[in-house]
Amino acid sequence: MTKVKHITIAALLAAAGAAHAGFGDAINAIIDTTPAGAARSAADRPGDFGTFWADTVEGTRMIASKGADLLILPTYTNHPTWDWPQRDEENANPFGAGFGRQLIDERGNERTLFAIAFVDSNYRVEPVVGYSWVARWPIFNTGLHWGAGYIAGITARGDYAWLPFPMPLPVAKIGNDTFSFYGTYIPFTNVFFFYSTIAIDNAGSRKNPLPASSPFADGRTFIYGGAGWTYMDNSEEESKNTIKNDSSWNVGIRRYSGRHWQTDLKYKRAKNDIRVYTDAAQTKGEHKQRLETETYSLTIAYGIDVAKSFRLFAGAGLGYSRAETSTGKDDSWHPVLTTGFTWAPLPNVQVTGGIDTSFARYYGVVEGRPGSYGLRAMPTDFNLSVGFAF
Known part of the structure; x- marks a missing residue:
């Protein structure tokens, strides 16, 4: 085998190795945004990785136990005229409510577990449960930030025989650690959906029993x-x-x-x-x-x-x-x-x-x-x- 062939083979192997490493890095980057990534990046678990499923369970538990309580308020549904010429036929007021747990990780990104129900475009109730991840960047020194990420949810609709189906969606936001405004685009129906959140960072106190003097004490x-x-x-x-x-x-x-x-x-x-x-x-x-x-x-x-x-x-x-x-x-x-x-x-x-x-x-x-x-x-x-x- 000539020297040129050795060099060529070595170059191909190096390129294949680099491509494989790049693909592996991309997969790890995606996993890092999931609940499994929350478990793997925890300060008390450096390098202590289990299976993806085990880390997903552990990460979900972490978000639920350490995250702030989150009140979710559906705000507005926009039916664009380019796909909805008679947009007034559809409901634009998605009255409802939801609850979640939101953890801000060591990089400042949001990891949220949520459950919500609201009025859909056809005046029926629509429930959604799922997980969202949002990367955040500060807006100068205003105390606000903007962000972008995704929602991985499961929903069911009356116009689809109430069969559950997955709902992967993009999401963007603006707000701070307490009040935020979010928007997402639903490609299946060409609709823009907006919602607001109020986060209460009470992870350290919410498990404590209320004192008997509390106006909301047990049994009142x-x-x-x-x-x-x-x-x-x-x-x-x-x-x-x-x-x-x-x-x-x-x-x-x-x-x-x-x-x-x-x-x-x-x-x-x-x-x-x-x-x-x-x-x-x-x-x-x-x-x-x-x-x-x-x-x-x-x-x-x-x-x-x-x-x-x-x-x-x-x-x-x-x-x-x-x-x-x-x-x-x-x-x-x-x-x-x-x-x-x-x-x-x-x-x-x-x-x-x-x-x-x-x-x-x-x-x-x-x-x-x-x-x-x-x-x-x-x-x-x-x-x-x-x-x-x-």
Whole structure:
């Protein structure tokens, strides 16, 4: 074998080795962004690697135990006109709530476990659970940063027979360690989805039992009542039919359990004016109706203690609603999403407020809309109540 051939073979082997090393480095870089990477980079585990699955379990445990509590608030859904010429047919208000644990690693990147539920574009509830990783960079000396990364989640939708399917998405953000605003693009539907987060760094204290003097101590009962404003979406294709947003009132009873959990049984009543056209062209047959609804809901929520007398909460449950107009009446069992806050200015006085979203479906209650074409109004109640705790 000539000297030239030796050199050529050596060069090819070196190139192959470099390519293999580059591929290996790329794989390791990807693994580093996963929960397994969180375990492998932990200060108390230098070089002590297990299998990818074992490190994923360990990394997930680390994020869940050491991460800050995270309240997630869906904010806006954008349906771009280049793919949605009749964008007003779709829901743009993804009312709902979520909860997560967020760990800022030694490089300043975010690792987040989350579960969230919100109103999708078709006025149905959509749950998502998953993990996200975001690399962050400071914005000069403002105390803010911007970031980019990915979401690896699993969701299920009513328009896909509720079959679970993976949802890998890009994500970008701007914010600080406490308040942040995120956006993602969903290529399957060509939709932009935005959400906000509030992080409470209480990993060292959230496992401690609440003192008996706490206004949210285990076994306390809170009775309350108040008023609200009910948002009612038209929930149909572009039309002149309208539902007027109007006031509501509610009463409820809450039971605190353990350090973080609360159970609410609530009754809400609202009245809304409806204008509807009975002809297809929406030019004749205008009628006005009065829609009266009442809702009973039972929800369980997780509370995040921001201060001794102030907490945030998010949860879900089951509701039963009745609706009545001059045309007819109907009832509905449905999911309920809730998020809000509770403040105790005095030991036995609490103020609570929040957002309650129902997914009721009413049929035969609106004139000119019989049969299967019911009212999907997605009633969302913004409320404020005060009561007595004992």
